[in-house]
Amino acid sequence: MAISVTATVTSDCSYTFLDSNTNSNLNETSSLGHSLALAAGTGTGEINAAVRFTGALPAAGETILSFNSLSKEAFGGTSTVDFSNVKAVLIKNGWNGPGDSGISDSNQIANMHVRATGANGFSGLFNGQSGNLKIAPNSTFSFIERFGETVSASEYEISLVDTDGSGVPFTFIAVGVSGI
Numbered sequence: 216m217a218i219s220v221t222a223t224v225t226s227d228c229s230y231t232f233l234d235s236n237t238n239s240n241l242n243e244t245s246s247l248g249h250s251l252a253l254a255a256g257t258g259t260g261e262i263n264a265a266v267r268f269t270g271a272l273p274a275a276g277e278t279i280l281s282f283n284s285l286s287k288e289a290f291g292g293t294s295t296v297d298f299s300n301v302k303a304v305l306i307k308n309g310w311n312g313p314g315d316s317g318i319s320d321s322n323q324i325a326n327m328h329v330r331a332t333g334a335n336g337f338s339g340l341f342n343g344q345s346g347n348l349k350i351a352p353n354s355t356f357s358f359i360e361r362f363g364e365t366v367s368a369s370e371y372e373i374s375l376v377d378t379d380g381s382g383v384p385f386t387f388i389a390v391g392v393s394g395i
């Protein structure tokens with residue numbers, strides 16, 4: 216069986232600005248329009264692996280994701296994806312408000328953080344730093360690079376951390392090159 220993987224990764228913000236408080240109207244519409252098409256293969260701008268899963272973080276805990284052993288369910292079975300190069304990572308905090316995932320106080324917000332700390336932290340996603348970036352409810356973190364970041368034997372993990380004890384629901388997507 217031959218498997219071919221392609222992806223289109225987008226990062227965009229579209230807005231309309233209308234000023235009607237002056238004697239003239241200003242109507243401005245704009246968009247970044249960024250889209251990166253990744254073809255099938257193992258070179259620059261190419262991928263041969265993709266992983267997507269959803270879950271909920273342990274309340275006041277963390278989930279460690281190892282890019283050298285991410286589970287992939289497909290075609291009626293489960294396999295392990297061992298990324299050697301990561302082209303895109305997208306993480307969404309799926310918290311929708313009080314009552315969702317253990318928070319009942321309307322003043323509390325279920326934030327989560329993405330980090331590359333510890334002995335095996337995959338700091339390439341964060342320009343060689345540890346990350347510790349907050350992902351607010353219904354917000355995202357994205358890393359998109361056509362050249363990708365190399366996953367090494369010593370740098371391959373990121374942590375998703377529940378900072379508010381809520382059991383934050385999340386979605387995780389990664390695409391890149393694997394030895395599978």
